[in-house]
Amino acid sequence: MKFRILFLFLFILSCTQKTTTTDSVLDYFPQDAAAIIKINNLSNFKSELKNSEFFSKTDESRLFKTVINKVNGINFLNPNVSCTIGFYELGKENFEFLYVSNKHSSFFNLEKVSDKTIETLTYENRELKKYTIEDNTLFVFEVDDKIIASSSQMLLENFIRVGKNKKVSNKLRKLFNTTDNSKSASILINLKKGENLITANLKNASSKNISTFADWISIDLSTDSNKTSFSGIAIANDSIKNFINLFKDTFPISEKVGAIAPKNTDAILSFSFNDYNKFVSNQKKYLDRVQQTDTLFSTIEEIGIIYLNKEKAVVLNSFGTDNLTKFINQFSSGGSSYQGIEIIALNDKDFISKGFNPLVKNFESNFYSVLENTFVFASKKETLQNIIANSKSGTTFNKTEIYTTAKLALANESSLLFISNQTGIQNFLELDFSPQIFKDSKKIEFDDYVFAAQVVADIDFYHLNILASKTKKEIETNSVGPLFTIELDTDLVANPQFVKNHRTNKQEIIVQDKDNFLYLISSDGKVLWKKQLNGRVQGKIHQVDIYKNGRLQLAFCTNSQFLILDRNGEEVKPFNKTYEGGNLNPLAVFDYDNNKNYRFLITQGKKIFMYNNKGDIVNGFTYKEAESPIIATPEHFQLNKKDYLLFKLENNKLKIRHRAGQDRIKVSNTIDFSDNGIFLYKNKFSLTDKKGIFYQIDTKGKVITTNFNLNQDHGMFATSKTLVLMNDNILSIKGKKVELELGVYTKPKIFYIYDKIYVAVTDIQNQKIYLYDSQAKPISNFPVYGSSIIDMVDMDGDKKLELVAKDQENSIIVYKIN
Numbered sequence: 001m002k003f004r005i006l007f008l009f010l011f012i013l014s015c016t017q018k019t020t021t022t023d024s025v026l027d028y029f030p031q032d033a034a035a036i037i038k039i040n041n042l043s044n045f046k047s048e049l050k051n052s053e054f055f056s057k058t059d060e061s062r063l064f065k066t067v068i069n070k071v072n073g074i075n076f077l078n079p080n081v082s083c084t085i086g087f088y089e090l091g092k093e094n095f096e097f098l099y100v101s102n103k104h105s106s107f108f109n110l111e112k113v114s115d116k117t118i119e120t121l122t123y124e125n126r127e128l129k130k131y132t133i134e135d136n137t138l139f140v141f142e143v144d145d146k147i148i149a150s151s152s153q154m155l156l157e158n159f160i161r162v163g164k165n166k167k168v169s170n171k172l173r174k175l176f177n178t179t180d181n182s183k184s185a186s187i188l189i190n191l192k193k194g195e196n197l198i199t200a201n202l203k204n205a206s207s208k209n210i211s212t213f214a215d216w217i218s219i220d221l222s223t224d225s226n227k228t229s230f231s232g233i234a235i236a237n238d239s240i241k242n243f244i245n246l247f248k249d250t251f252p253i254s255e256k257v258g259a260i261a262p263k264n265t266d267a268i269l270s271f272s273f274n275d276y277n278k279f280v281s282n283q284k285k286y287l288d289r290v291q292q293t294d295t296l297f298s299t300i301e302e303i304g305i306i307y308l309n310k311e312k313a314v315v316l317n318s319f320g321t322d323n324l325t326k327f328i329n330q331f332s333s334g335g336s337s338y339q340g341i342e343i344i345a346l347n348d349k350d351f352i353s354k355g356f357n358p359l360v361k362n363f364e365s366n367f368y369s370v371l372e373n374t375f376v377f378a379s380k381k382e383t384l385q386n387i388i389a390n391s392k393s394g395t396t397f398n399k400t401e402i403y404t405t406a407k408l409a410l411a412n413e414s415s416l417l418f419i420s421n422q423t424g425i426q427n428f429l430e431l432d433f434s435p436q437i438f439k440d441s442k443k444i445e446f447d448d449y450v451f452a453a454q455v456v457a458d459i460d461f462y463h464l465n466i467l468a469s470k471t472k473k474e475i476e477t478n479s480v481g482p483l484f485t486i487e488l489d490t491d492l493v494a495n496p497q498f499v500k501n502h503r504t505n506k507q508e509i510i511v512q513d514k515d516n517f518l519y520l521i522s523s524d525g526k527v528l529w530k531k532q533l534n535g536r537v538q539g540k541i542h543q544v545d546i547y548k549n550g551r552l553q554l555a556f557c558t559n560s561q562f563l564i565l566d567r568n569g570e571e572v573k574p575f576n577k578t579y580e581g582g583n584l585n586p587l588a589v590f591d592y593d594n595n596k597n598y599r600f601l602i603t604q605g606k607k608i609f610m611y612n613n614k615g616d617i618v619n620g621f622t623y624k625e626a627e628s629p630i631i632a633t634p635e636h637f638q639l640n641k642k643d644y645l646l647f648k649l650e651n652n653k654l655k656i657r658h659r660a661g662q663d664r665i666k667v668s669n670t671i672d673f674s675d676n677g678i679f680l681y682k683n684k685f686s687l688t689d690k691k692g693i694f695y696q697i698d699t700k701g702k703v704i705t706t707n708f709n710l711n712q713d714h715g716m717f718a719t720s721k722t723l724v725l726m727n728d729n730i731l732s733i734k735g736k737k738v739e740l741e742l743g744v745y746t747k748p749k750i751f752y753i754y755d756k757i758y759v760a761v762t763d764i765q766n767q768k769i770y771l772y773d774s775q776a777k778p779i780s781n782f783p784v785y786g787s788s789i790i791d792m793v794d795m796d797g798d799k800k801l802e803l804v805a806k807d808q809e810n811s812i813i814v815y816k817i818n
Contacts, residue, residue, distance in 0.1 A: 025084050026176055027164040028100045028146055030155075033086040036188040038179055040082050042074075045184040054228040054449075054468050074099065077108060077149075088155055089193070096152035098159070103145050123157045171235055175218040178233060183220040186232070190216055214244040219464055227469040229409060234455070234462045243358065246282045247457040250275050252413040257304030257315045258398035260374055262390035263481045265397045267307040267424030270417040271359050272317075273457075276300050287357065299324065303359050306397075307424050309484070309525065311383045314352050314360055316375040325370065336381075338808065339785055341388045343369050343381060352377055382811075385485050389813060393784055395481020401471040406452035409467050416455035422446040478780035479818045483802065484525035487811040488513045493536050496804045496812045497791040499543055501567065502552045507795040509804050510554065511812055512537050520569065523795050525814070531569040535559040539586025539633055546572070546613045548596045555600065557587040562602050562611075574615035579604050586633040592643055592659055599659075603630040603647075623661030628653065631673065637680045639699060646685060648673050654697070656685070665701045676747060679718035688716050692727070715747030715761070722774055724748040724759050733759050736776035741766065746789040753794065753801060760790045762805065769805055784815055 029036065039045050049055045074085075083101035090096050101107075108131070119130040121139075128141040130153070139156045140149045150156040172188070179186035191213055219232035236242035250273035257270045273279045276298050304315035318324060331348040349364040365377040367384050371391055378384045390396055397403050397419075406419045420428075422445075429441045450471050456463040488511070496511040499520075508528070509521040516535060520528045535558035542555045546564065553572055554565045560582035564575035581604070588601040599618060602609040606629055610621040628651035635646045644664055647655040652672055656665040672689045679686050684696040684704075692710025697703050708714075708725065715726035725732040726748045729740045743763035751758040757774035768783035769790055788806035795802035800818055807813035 025100055025146075026168045026173060027166070028143075028148060028159070029084075029086045029098060029168075030088065030159060030162065030165055031167060032088065032190070032193045034089055034095065034190055034193045035087045036176070037085045037087075038176070038186040038188070039085070040181055040184060042077070042081055042083060049223070053226060053470070054223065077101075088152075090152055090154060096155050097150065098152075098155055099147075099149040101147055103142060103147050107140075107147055121153075123160055126160050128156060128160070171216060175216055175233070175235065179218060180220040183222055185221040186218065187221065187230070188216060188218045212241050212243050214242050214462070215240070217464060219466065227409070227467070229469070230464070230466040232464050234464050235460075236462070241286055241288075243286070244455065244462055246279060246286055246359070247271075247273055247415040247455070247462070248278075248282055250278050250282075250415065250457055252411075252415045252456045253301060254413050255304065255417050256302055256317045256374070257306065258403050258419070259396050260304070260315050260371060260376060260387065260391060261306045261313075261397035262308060262386050263395040263397060263400055263479075264390075264483055265306055265308050266427060267418065267420035268397060269305040269307070270302060270414060271304070272302040272414060272417075274301065283357075297324065297355065303356050305360065306387070307420075307427065308383060308386065310427060311378070311380060312363055313376055313378040313383050313387060314356075314363055314365065316377075318373050318375065321370060321373055321375070324375065328368065328375070338369075338385050339388055339392050341369050341371065341392075343367055343384050343388075346377075349379075382485060382487050385487070385807075385811070386482065389482040389485060389785065389807075393481055393781075393815075395479060399479070402450045405450045405469055405471045406467060408472070409469060410452060410454045410465050411456050411463070413456065414454050415457040415462070416453075418451075418453045420451045422449060422451075425451050480779075480781040480784055480815055481818075483814045483816050485807050485811050485813045486521055486525055486527070487808075488519060489517065489810075490514045491809040492788075492806050492812070495788045495791070495806060497541060498793045498795065498804060499541065499554065500552055502550055503567075505797060507793045507802070509812065509814070510541055513810070516558075518565075518569070520567075521812075529569040531565070533558050533563070534561055535582070538584060542587060542589045544589060544598055545596050546575075546598065555587060555589060557584045557602060559584055562587065562600065575600075575611075577602075577615070581605075585630060588634045588636070590636040590645075590659075592636075592638070601634050603634060605629045621659075621661045623655075623657050626655065627651065632675075632677070635678045637685065639680065639683060642699075644685070644699075646678050648678070654687075656697075665697070665699065667697060667701060667703065669695070669703050671695060674712070674714065674716070676714075676716040679716075680720060681718040681723055682721065686718055686723075688714065715745065717748045717750050717759075719750055719752065719757070722750060722757060724750060726761055731759070731761060731770070731772070731776070733772060733774065733776040738772065738776050738778075740770065741768075743768070749789055751792045753792065754799065758792065760792065760803075762786055762789050764788065769803070771803075779817070786813060786815075 081101050083099055086098045087095045088098065113133055115134045117132045121128050121130055128139055131138045131140060138149050139153045140147065141156055141160060148156065148159060175188055191210060192215060214234040214236040217234045219230035222229050234244055236244045253272045253274055255270035255272055257268050261268050299318040299320040300316050301319060302317035306313040306315060331346045331351060333345045333347040335342050335344040345367055346365055349366055352360050352365040353363050364379040366379050367381050368375055368377045369384050369388060376384060376387055402421050403419060426441050448471055450469055452467040454465040490513045492511060493514045494512045496509050498507040499510050501508050506523045508523055510518065512518045516533045517530045518533055519530045522528050538557045538559065543552045544555050545552055552567065556563060560579055562575065562577045564572040566572055583604055585603045590599040590601065598613055600611040606626045608624055608626065610618040612618050626647060626649055628649040630647050631650050632648040637644045643659040645657045645659065649655060652670040654667045654671055656667060658664040674688045674690050676688055684698050686696050688694050688710065690712045692708050692714055694706040694708050695703060710725065710727045717724045722734055726745050729742050729745065731738045731740060731748065741763065744765040746762045746764060748759055748761045751760065759772045760769065762769045764787050767785055767787045769786040771779040771782045773779065786805035786807065790803045790805045792801055792803040794800065800816060802814055802816050804812055804814045
């Protein structure tokens with residue numbers, strides 16, 4: 001936590017200015033500076049800030065303005081100079097600055113300033129001047145070949161009284177001399193004296209204790225339109241408690257947590273070392289505790305934290321797992337399997353926090369899994385399932401533009417590594433900083449930015465790198481990866497499907513569990529509501545706009561009810577009709593003229609009920625009762641401006657009626673219907689029977705049959721020009737056959753999205769989802785894991801498709817096709 005707070009603060013502090021001179025300039029700064037900023041060329045520095053997209057995005061935030069307002073008087077100084085600025089705390093959380101530059105004739109640039117006054121003051125027989133320029137005040141004093149200016153009269157008078165500082169520490173001089181004069185600015189921070197400079201805008205500042213991170217930090221600023229970076233060093237006293245000394249006398253190694261974290265991770269934090277025993281020795285010193293070293297962790301070389309949807313997972317990378325697995329399993333309270341990986345429940349929730357304090361705090365290790373040589377702990381099982389699913393499909397954080405952009409700018413090996421997207425940064429701001437800082441951050445769009453920081457241990461000091469950069473876009477790779485998984489209270493009884501949110505135009509997910517609870521799930525994986533029904537939803541849930549105002553409702557039948565719900569899950573009266581005896585077929589919804597004058601068709605045995613938008617029976621529809629029970633959802637097709645309503649009857653008769661209910665076409669054949677639907681294919685009503693015979697019926701009633709020799713449990717789906725069949729493990733698309741692995745397959749399903757046809761089928765035995773195009777060519781990176789037929793849409797309007805399917809018996813999974 002100390003590191004992420006410090007990281008965020010450094011970007012804020014960099015919004016001021018910088019200097020370069022010989023190290024003697026430090027003699028003009030009193031002891032106990034909280035921070036020193038060295039500006040090599042004020043004009044160049046201002047230009048870099050002006051042309052930096054990062055700083056231009058933040059310049060309206062209150063925190064930025066607070067910092068700028070404090071040093072705003074510097075804007076009236078000659079820009080073509082080098083200078084050094086020191087910040088001092090005068091009173092709690094009140095920081096004033098002292099400015100030092102070489103003396104020159106044109107110190108001020110006041111030609112265009114009309115609102116200004118100059119006063120001459122005297123202190124201990126020395127003359128100083130007070131400049132009031134617009135709303136800014138500067139006190140100026142000349143000594144030797146230097147000009148010294150300050151925002152505080154007290155600070156400047158203190159310098160006059162005490163004189164030059166003859167006790168500048170060798171550490172500070174050394175750091176000052178290591179700054180890069182080719183960079184526009186360098187920042188040196190004394191964490192022991194400057195803690196309040198950092199914590200002033202934090203929540204519960206007293207608990208953060210930033211001063212224990214290190215003694216001094218020195219970083220050089222480099223910025224352009226797309227990237228802002230800092231690089232430098234940190235030093236820490238051995239005899240004082242410093243967080244960074246946890247890595248003293250260890251060597252950095254390449255992090256691995258990025259290869260475990262899911263693609264949609266918000267941030268990762270990695271602590272790594274080549275010698276665990278040395279780390280433990282440093283840890284004991286930091287925590288001031290004496291206890292025997294536990295050799296069980298001696299194979300650990302990385303401790304990682306994955307930040308995902310405001311949840312955390314902790315990763316322990318090891319070069320040997322057997323002994324540690326046996327030890328951890330002592331705390332086991334049961335387990336389950338997910339995609340072939342065991343998830344173990346633990347009864348010691350503080351196991352990780354105890355062992356790896358202070359790197360990991362406030363973490364409940366309720367579950368864990370092992371992925372190769374990596375232990376992954378999480379508070380929630382769903383977090384582990386997300387990590388496992390992404391690991392299995394190869395859609396991990398290290399393959400994202402966020403990660404690859406960061407790694408290009410950082411060293412290959414780290415002692416500490418932090419990489420985050422905008423969401424991760426905002427989550428940390430919300431957690432650690434004041435509400436106003438968080439509020440300001442939400443107004444800034446950094447969705448295409450990566451934020452990163454790195455510490456690399458060296459001999460007696462530490463390299464430090466910090467980055468804010470636009471991501472480097474790569475050519476689309478057609479990758480497919482899980483966005484999220486949602487676990488329901490009990491097992492699913494229906495396949496999940498997408499429904500539109502008319503408020504956001506995004507797609508959400510609706511699904512039902514075996515306790516008859518209907519769930520609406522948002523596009524980011526949150527359960528918006530759940531409603532218990534009196535039975536299971538029959539077939540598809542339809543979306544309708546019965547009031548013709550753009551607000552969509554959900555219409556469906558259960559076994560004994562016809563219901564319409566609004567988007568909040570509330571019943572829309574009078575559409576809460578109950579039918580004695582139940583046994584309803586799935587709801588059919590017809591919109592003959594595409595004008596939202598809906599016809600809702602409910603079939604129960606032989607009975608047929610047709611309702612209008614008001615919930616009234618349509619008296620003009622004369623087909624009230626069939627000669628035999630109706631065994632499937634009635635279908636509606638429009639051909640040559642004529643409407644055709646098709647009914648499958650139990651006596652193997654196919655009835656084709658027009659919209660008023662009278663016979664439109666008489667079909668003489670009897671058909672032993674398969675459980676596939678009826679489709680309009682090549683302008684003919686097309687269906688199959690249980691023997692695999694393909695029937696096509698034209699508008700004259702002529703029947704054409706083709707024996708495809710299909711098994712009884714075959715699958716069929718068709719559009720106007722595309723016929724797809726699934727027979728055993730043979731998928732046929734427009735006559736082109738693909739032999740899949742042996743398995744148990746769902747019926748195929750066709751999607752037509754963005755002028756492209758997709759054909760989906762799922763092997764529910766081996767839990768694999770296949771996706772093909774209209775030419776029977778597989779879509780890249782399929783199959784993926786899943787155990788039901790899919791639904792597929794562009795969920796969020798980014799022209800990239802998402803699909804949803806049943807995952808485990810009680811969960812769903814959403815994938816994104818990039």
